[in-house]
Amino acid sequence: MIRRTFLTRALSAAVASLFARNVSAQKPENGMQDMQGMSDMPSMSGGKMHMAATLAPADALPAGAPLAVLRKLTNESSEPGVFLGTLVAQPVQHEFLPDKPTTFWQYGNTTQGPVVGPLIDVREGDTVEIRFVNRLPQPSTIHWHGLPVPPDQDGNPSDPVAPGATRVYRFTLPSGSAGTYWYHPHPHMKTAEQVFRGLAGPIVVRSADDPLAAWPERHLFLSDLRLASDGSIPANDMMDWMNGREGQFVLVNGARRPRILVATDERWRVWNACSARYLRLSLGAGHRFAQVGTDGGLLEQPREELTELLLAPGERTELIVRAGMGPADAVLTAGVYDRRKMAMSHGSLPPEPHRALADVRFEPPSAAGNPLTPRAIPTSLRIVPSLGVPVTQKSVVFSEAMNMAAMQRSGASTHGMPAGMTFMINDAIFDPARISLTSRRGEVELWSIENRTDMDHPFHLHGTQFQVIDREQGAVNTPEPYRAWRDTVNVQPGETVRIATVQEMAGNRMFHCHILEHEDLGMMGTLKVI
CATH class of the missing domain: 2.60.40.420 (Cupredoxins -  blue copper proteins)
Structure with a gap:
C-alpha cells in the first residue's frame, strides 16, 4: 500500500x-x-x-542571549595519554518556561548551562575510559557515533545498561581518527525518546599535526x-x-x-x-x-x-x-x-x-x-587516501510498509510505538537475533544504499568511516565531487548512494536510518565482521 x-x-x-x-x-x-x-x-x-x-x-523561549560555551567533561586522570571521565544519565529539572519546570534527561546533574552533554575533548592516541552510570527509569547505552571503537565498547542495542547499573567503556583512539563526533543512547526502541529528552553530547578528537589548530x-x-x-x-x-x-x-x-x-x-x-x-x-x-x-x-x-x-x-x-x-x-x-x-x-x-x-x-x-588582513586557509589540509578497489559488494535497500489492521487493533501498540508501522532494510525489520550482512576484516567493500521509499533517509554505519563514491538518480550517475571521511550520508527517494568502506575490528556492527523514530521502528540491521 x-x-x-x-x-x-x-x-x-x-x-x-x-x-x-x-x-x-x-x-x-x-x-x-x-x-x-x-x-x-x-x-x-x-x-x-x-x-x-x-x-x-x-516564541515561548527567550532569545538573544550570548552563545553558551559547552561545558567540558572533566578528565579525572593525571596520566598523559589517558582520559578518564564519568557520565551519569539522570532526570534533571530546568525552567525553560516561567514557573513551569521541565524534566530533561541529561548527562550530569547540573541545572546551570546548556542541556547538552559535556564536550569530550581528546586526542589521537589517547586511551579513553568513560564510566557510565544509568539513573534513568529504563535501560540505556552510550554509542560513540562515528568513532572507530571496538564493537563491544560501542553501546550497541544488544548491550543495554539496566537502570541503576554502571558500565565502563574503554577504547584507544587510533592515528587518523581526528574529527568531530558525538555520543548518544542506542537502546532498541528507546533511542528516539532518550535523545529527544536531552541525552546527547559532542566529542572532538584532535591530532598533533592539525593545520587549523591555531584558529579560534x-x-x-x-x-x-x-x-x-x-x-x-x-x-x-x-x-x-x-x-x-x-x-x-x-x-x-x-x-x-x-x-x-x-x-x-x-x-x-x-x-x-x-x-x-x-x-x-x-x-x-x-x-x-x-x-x-x-x-x-x-x-x-x-x-x-x-x-x-x-x-x-x-x-x-x-x-x-x-x-x-x-x-x-x-x-x-x-x-x-x-x-x-x-x-x-x-x-x-x-x-x-x-x-x-x-x-x-x-x-x-x-x-x-x-x-586586518584575512587569515589564509591552507590549500592542503590533509591527505584522504582512496580505499582502493573494492573486493566485494553489499546492498542495502530502505523500504516501508503499513499494516492498517494492526494499527487499528485495540491495545496492539507496544513500547509507546504504533503497531503496524514498519520501516525496513532489505525487506526486514530489525531483529536482534538476526545477522543482516557479513563482512571480513580489512576487506574494502562497495556498499549500495538504495532508497525505495518516498522520503529522505540518512544512512549511518557504525565502527568506521566511509567515502561516498557516487550517487545515482533516475539512471543518471553523478560522481562525488570531493573525497571525504563520513559515517552518515543522506539518501533521497529513488536515489542510490554508493560508498567505499572497510571494517578493521571483528564483531557486530549496526547500520541504520538516523531518523531515530525510523530506527526504533525497524530500519536497522546488524553487520557481522569476521
Whole structure:
C-alpha cells in the first residue's frame, strides 16, 4: 500500500477526521508547526493512543542571549595519554518556561548551562575510559557515533545498561581518527525518546599535526526540542513516528536563537543532533564560508565560497567563517529543505519554512583604521587516501510498509510505538537475533544504499568511516565531487548512494536510518565482521 494514502483507506473515522482536520489547517508557510501546536493530535505513550497536550508557542523561549560555551567533561586522570571521565544519565529539572519546570534527561546533574552533554575533548592516541552510570527509569547505552571503537565498547542495542547499573567503556583512539563526533543512547526502541529528552553530547578528537589548530574554534551543537505549554516534554504522536520528530524549537548549545559575536576569522564545528530535522545552513547570500571538514575530520582542500550547506540528522561539519572587512550583521538560518514528509491524506506535507538559528554580529578589529588582513586557509589540509578497489559488494535497500489492521487493533501498540508501522532494510525489520550482512576484516567493500521509499533517509554505519563514491538518480550517475571521511550520508527517494568502506575490528556492527523514530521502528540491521 502506498504510504501517502493509507490513512484515508483504513483508519477509524474518528482518528482520520482528527488527522484530516489538522492537516487541512496547515498552510505552506507554517509547515508542521501549526499541527504540532494543536491539542487534538493523537500521541503514543505507554502503548496507548491519547490526545497530546497543547504545545508552547514557538516564541515561548527567550532569545538573544550570548552563545553558551559547552561545558567540558572533566578528565579525572593525571596520566598523559589517558582520559578518564564519568557520565551519569539522570532526570534533571530546568525552567525553560516561567514557573513551569521541565524534566530533561541529561548527562550530569547540573541545572546551570546548556542541556547538552559535556564536550569530550581528546586526542589521537589517547586511551579513553568513560564510566557510565544509568539513573534513568529504563535501560540505556552510550554509542560513540562515528568513532572507530571496538564493537563491544560501542553501546550497541544488544548491550543495554539496566537502570541503576554502571558500565565502563574503554577504547584507544587510533592515528587518523581526528574529527568531530558525538555520543548518544542506542537502546532498541528507546533511542528516539532518550535523545529527544536531552541525552546527547559532542566529542572532538584532535591530532598533533592539525593545520587549523591555531584558529579560534567555536562549537555549535544543534538539537531539537518540543515543549508542551505546561513545560513537559510530550510523547511522540503518530506523525512523529511516520516522519521523525521535529519540535517547535531548534536549540544552539541548548538555547533558542543566541547571539554570536565574530571578531576574527573562526573555525566552527557544527553538529546536527536533531532526531529528524535537516539543517540547510546559511548565513545569507552576502556571507560566504568555507567547508574544511566532515564527520571524520578535515577535507583534502577547503571548499571555498559556499553560501549554504545541508546537514542531515547525525552529520557534522567544520567551517571557516570570516569576520569580514567591517561591522555587519547576519542570521544563521536553516533554509527550506523538502525531505518529503508524509501527509495524512495524499501527497506530501509542505516543507517547513526557513528558521532563524542564531544572530551573528561581525565586528572585525582594525589597525590604524585599516581592516586586518584575512587569515589564509591552507590549500592542503590533509591527505584522504582512496580505499582502493573494492573486493566485494553489499546492498542495502530502505523500504516501508503499513499494516492498517494492526494499527487499528485495540491495545496492539507496544513500547509507546504504533503497531503496524514498519520501516525496513532489505525487506526486514530489525531483529536482534538476526545477522543482516557479513563482512571480513580489512576487506574494502562497495556498499549500495538504495532508497525505495518516498522520503529522505540518512544512512549511518557504525565502527568506521566511509567515502561516498557516487550517487545515482533516475539512471543518471553523478560522481562525488570531493573525497571525504563520513559515517552518515543522506539518501533521497529513488536515489542510490554508493560508498567505499572497510571494517578493521571483528564483531557486530549496526547500520541504520538516523531518523531515530525510523530506527526504533525497524530500519536497522546488524553487520557481522569476521
